[in-house]
Amino acid sequence: MTEKILILTGDAAETLEVFYPYHRLQEAGYEVHIGAPEKRKLQFVVHDFVDGFDTYTEKLGHTWNADVAFADVDPAAYVAIVVPGGRAPEYIRNDVDAQRIVRHFFESNEPVAATCHGPLLLAAAGVLAGRTSSAYPELAIDVTTAGGVFEDGGGVVDGNLVTARAWPDNGTWMKAFLEVLEGAKVSA
Numbered sequence: 001m002t003e004k005i006l007i008l009t010g011d012a013a014e015t016l017e018v019f020y021p022y023h024r025l026q027e028a029g030y031e032v033h034i035g036a037p038e039k040r041k042l043q044f045v046v047h048d049f050v051d052g053f054d055t056y057t058e059k060l061g062h063t064w065n066a067d068v069a070f071a072d073v074d075p076a077a078y079v080a081i082v083v084p085g086g087r088a089p090e091y092i093r094n095d096v097d098a099q100r101i102v103r104h105f106f107e108s109n110e111p112v113a114a115t116c117h118g119p120l121l122l123a124a125a126g127v128l129a130g131r132t133s134s135a136y137p138e139l140a141i142d143v144t145t146a147g148g149v150f151e152d153g154g155g156v157v158d159g160n161l162v163t164a165r166a167w168p169d170n171g172t173w174m175k176a177f178l179e180v181l182e183g184a185k186v187s188a
Contacts, residue, residue: 085116
């Protein structure tokens with residue numbers, strides 16, 4: 001039986017932060033599902049950095065179908081979760097079922113990967129206290145306000161948690177996450 005990993009996301013997620021782990025984890029042999037507030041087509045975005053701007057810019061990206069609504073997720077059916085960034089975490093962090101899923105993985109000490117704005121969901125689920133987490137650097141205050149320790153890095157590992165700053169860290173982020181999965185004896 002192929003082990004399953006759930007990606008928690010929604011509209012306005014960063015395209016590269018959804019698709020890179022989606023395909024990299026499939027390549028490693030896992031069955032990967034997209035979970036969202038509703039089971040429907042999602043609209044992702046592309047964030048980029050433009051000289052002279054104080055923040056990133058946003059353009060429409062790819063669309064992709066969610067496999068399962070958060071309310072229908074049985075977290076025990078999955079061996080790990082991934083929380084991409086983009087703007088999706090700003091609103092899915094308010095979803096009680098998304099929070100429930102995240103808490104399950106922290107309570108069970110099972111592998112969790114989050115990048116960019118993804119730690120906003122972790123903070124809302126109340127699981128960052130005492131944990132070291134990377135995030136998009138402007139979210140350092142959100143990590144520390146949630147009781148965590150912010151580390152500005154691309155593949156930050158704290159036990160079962162692997163975090164990164166944004167899509168430029170995708171390679172180091174997923175390399176570290178695959179090592180955590182292997183260390184947890186979670187093979188595809």
